[in-house]
Amino acid sequence: MFSLENRVAVVTGAASGVGLAIVRRFIAAGAQVAMFDRSDASTIAEQIGGTFHLVDVADDASVGAACDAVAELHGRIDVMVNNAGVFNTATIESSSDDDWTRQYRINTLGPLHGIKHAAQHMPAGGSIINTSSVAALMGFPGYGGYSATKSGVVALTKVAALEYGSRGIRVNCICPGSVETPMLASQGNAADEIGLVTVASATGRIVTPEEVAALVHFLASNECGSITGAVIPIEGGLTSGFTPALAEAAIVSSQRIE
Numbered sequence: 001m002f003s004l005e006n007r008v009a010v011v012t013g014a015a016s017g018v019g020l021a022i023v024r025r026f027i028a029a030g031a032q033v034a035m036f037d038r039s040d041a042s043t044i045a046e047q048i049g050g051t052f053h054l055v056d057v058a059d060d061a062s063v064g065a066a067c068d069a070v071a072e073l074h075g076r077i078d079v080m081v082n083n084a085g086v087f088n089t090a091t092i093e094s095s096s097d098d099d100w101t102r103q104y105r106i107n108t109l110g111p112l113h114g115i116k117h118a119a120q121h122m123p124a125g126g127s128i129i130n131t132s133s134v135a136a137l138m139g140f141p142g143y144g145g146y147s148a149t150k151s152g153v154v155a156l157t158k159v160a161a162l163e164y165g166s167r168g169i170r171v172n173c174i175c176p177g178s179v180e181t182p183m184l185a186s187q188g189n190a191a192d193e194i195g196l197v198t199v200a201s202a203t204g205r206i207v208t209p210e211e212v213a214a215l216v217h218f219l220a221s222n223e224c225g226s227i228t229g230a231v232i233p234i235e236g237g238l239t240s241g242f243t244p245a246l247a248e249a250a251i252v253s254s255q256r257i258e
């Protein structure tokens with residue numbers, strides 16, 4: 001079930017975290033996987049049976065050339081996972097155009113480049129999955145640039161689903177909450193974010209990369225042929241409302257203010 005046998009897949013941001021977990025899962029499911037990243041992952045690609053391509057997703061030509069190379073080797077691209085992303089925090093007052101532009105080029109233009117170039121080699125039955133974030137669904141103070149660029153991914157997904165639907169290509173996006181990856185570990189506010197998730201999510205814990213990979217695997221398979229244009233949270237219920245622990249903390253805090 002959910003076999004990816006004979007499917008040709010591309011994963012961006014494949015050298016680390018969520019992307020690497022997706023690559024491992026796709027290979028286990030029988031796919032031939034091309035790993036795109038701006039960090040060298042040729043050794044790991046060789047070890048696990050993928051191929052590595054040095055790609056900057058912010059660069060249209062770089063993504064185009066790598067997609068052409070994959071198509072030349074395998075004849076087509078069946079699955080495109082636009083997963084590469086970067087994160088930075090800054091309040092609106094301290095935000096700079098340079099930082100927003102950098103995040104926009106990677107987080108929003110990156111998926112645009114991936115969709116555009118992979119779709120040129122994609123037959124009917126193809127599946128495109130974009131990695132957005134829970135930060136596109138709810139606001140977090142200091143996450144303005146990241147939220148805005150990930151919200152763009154949600155909008156792009158819906159438009160792409162409509163534009164490519166008649167060719168039999170599905171386009172979906174996932175919105176993970178905090179995931180246990182090097183990105184999260186490198187955040188200056190990682191401990192605060194994990195603490196918040198522990199109290200504010202229904203599951204009381206952060207998400208694992210393997211759980212995200214399982215969702216992407218499902219979306220990549222032919223068994224969900226009627227799912228397109230979907231925006232799927234994978235955040236342990238963080239967006240569902242107030243947990244009892246959060247409500248209690250808020251009440252205790254408000255009593256202190258009184």
Ligand SMILES: NC(=O)c1ccc[n+]([C@@H]2O[C@H](COP(=O)([O-])OP(=O)(O)OC[C@H]3O[C@@H](n4cnc5c(N)ncnc54)[C@H](O)[C@@H]3O)[C@@H](O)[C@H]2O)c1
Nearest residue numbers: 013015016017018037038056057084085133178179181183
């Ligand atoms: N970790 C989280 O808490 C979390 C939560 C929600 C969404 N996400 C999203 O999930 C995706 C994967 O994140 P992760 O946590 O695995 O991060 P990560 O930092 O572990 O991995 C990201 C990968 O993307 C690559 N990358 C960055 N910029 C690139 C570029 N311009 N061109 C090519 N490759 C580039 C990096 O080299 C790295 O290998 C990102 O889009 C991120 O925004 C992560």
